Amino acid sequence: MPSPTPSPTTSEAKPETVSEDHRWSLVTFKVEDKLYRVPRHGFTDFSSVFETMFSLPQADTTQEGDTDEAPIVLPSCTKVEFESLLRVMYPTAPRVRQVDGSKEHWVHVLKLAxxxxxxxxxETAIAELEGLNLGQIEKIRLAKEYWVSDWLVEGLTDIVQTWGTSTTLDELGRExxxxxxxxxxxxxxxxxPMKGKGTAQLPAxxxxxxxxxxxxxxxSFAFEFEGDGIDPLRLTETCTSCTKEFPVADIEISSACPMGEEKLSEEIKVLFGEELKSxxxxxIV
Known part of the structure; x- marks a missing residue:
């Protein structure tokens, strides 16, 4: 059987140029003592920093990053941090091997992102870390380092609401x-919120x-209170004649807690206003 002969039209047709998503240009990075040869499009798609870098004209024929002999040196990260980022940008066989979901991994990704x-x-790293039970001080430290304002407010609010049971004054002072x-x-x-006991003198x-x-x-009615002082304490009495229970007084104990959660959040935003503005x-969210 004779071999098929391509038609003149097919052989002379110019191949279609595909997008960079399907025609990868590689770039070489050097982190510490290790070279990485990876697709360039991930860095230009996700990072405005690298998009600008790669769009700048270079005088030499061989541009920085084109070969292993002329890599782009990244002094601001470690190999472990860079590899954490690469696993997110270029997941390999995602149905077989899931991306490492450890806290350390996502902190590395957040740092470089x-x-x-x-x-x-x-945003992906922030969402993943929110599900990994960050501690109060840890959340505040990461918020300040990577400009996550929501974490700063959440961490400080949590410390105030649980004061005396978790973070110590020394930890707070150092941070x-x-x-x-x-x-x-x-x-x-x-x-x-405060606890206490009291006695109300009321008409019969x-x-x-x-x-x-x-x-x-x-x-004379004895009572106990525990709470945030938002709702009044209602005193009741049971009739000794008909056994019906009925209210006899509403005791206001709002002085037990002069600050509610909404006011607390406002105070924290004022106290750390400069950092939140920055x-x-x-x-950053």
């Missing part, structure tokens, strides 16, 4: 500075049941 303005990858730590402790004292109550109307001789300038 922030450094190189990789917003989509940065925030002693002046800010002292102010935060003051907020914690104002916010902390009358049962509201129309068929009863018994006047009770009790005029984070907003970096367009």
């Amino acid at each position: 922030t450094l190189w303005d990789m917003q989509e990858i940065q 925030l500075g002693w002046e800010a730590a002292a102010r935060l402790v003051d907020l914690a004292v104002q916010f902390k 109550p009358i049962c509201p049941e129309k068929t009863c109307n018994k006047r009770h001789s009790l005029s 984070m907003e300038l970096h367009d």
